[in-house]
Amino acid sequence: MNLNGARVLVAGATGVLGQALTAELAGRGARPALAGRDPARLARAAQAYPDAPTLLFDAYDPASCARAVHGAAAEPGGLDAVVTAFGSVAFGRAQETGDEIAEYLMAVNVLAPAAFFRAALAVMEPGSLIAAVTGVVAERPQPGMADYSASKAALSAWLGAARREARSAGIRVLDIRPGHLDTGFADRSVAGTAPPMPEGGDPRQVVAAVADAMEADAELLRTAADGTLLVERRAR
Numbered sequence: 001m002n003l004n005g006a007r008v009l010v011a012g013a014t015g016v017l018g019q020a021l022t023a024e025l026a027g028r029g030a031r032p033a034l035a036g037r038d039p040a041r042l043a044r045a046a047q048a049y050p051d052a053p054t055l056l057f058d059a060y061d062p063a064s065c066a067r068a069v070h071g072a073a074a075e076p077g078g079l080d081a082v083v084t085a086f087g088s089v090a091f092g093r094a095q096e097t098g099d100e101i102a103e104y105l106m107a108v109n110v111l112a113p114a115a116f117f118r119a120a121l122a123v124m125e126p127g128s129l130i131a132a133v134t135g136v137v138a139e140r141p142q143p144g145m146a147d148y149s150a151s152k153a154a155l156s157a158w159l160g161a162a163r164r165e166a167r168s169a170g171i172r173v174l175d176i177r178p179g180h181l182d183t184g185f186a187d188r189s190v191a192g193t194a195p196p197m198p199e200g201g202d203p204r205q206v207v208a209a210v211a212d213a214m215e216a217d218a219e220l221l222r223t224a225a226d227g228t229l230l231v232e233r234r235a236r
Contacts, residue, residue, distance in 0.1 A: 126170030
């Protein structure tokens, strides 16, 4: 897709990765719409984009996710892409993770993005795109992160099925699977403490690769074993 002039809704635009992605897309000429949970943080993030619509949502409320999409689509120019860049993480051994934590991770990491995308698929035209950050754990689950890995794998599976349905409508579905990034995400877990991790990657490199993948109408962006970001036009 041509990002220049495209209206792109970034859900999670107040986070480190979401802010970096919004800046990258705007730098390529896209017209961002910003969605976030906290009104004050959303207002601060929007200061760099005076004409950008701002929309509130709560990831634990799927109806609010759909409203954010419809709100962005109602703006002049409609909606060309929706990217979700939010989520929650928890750490701990599988048998020690409480059911309420597992339920929360599924709600935030799977049901909320799916609500965004269901609404988007209903209003988007051919040539549009939906994209979600799933992460490397979607394909390589990690010990001490069983429920988090499961939630991201579930989202990736949802995207894979939706992709096959959307192809006939001319809508692209992009699965973004970066490795561990230096965003402080692991320090904001809803349960447990992060195990020792290697140095995180640069979010700026990832968002540049995401924008490249969007422009190439790719279906998968993944991190190879050597840390290289690979853009695949068609997912396997």
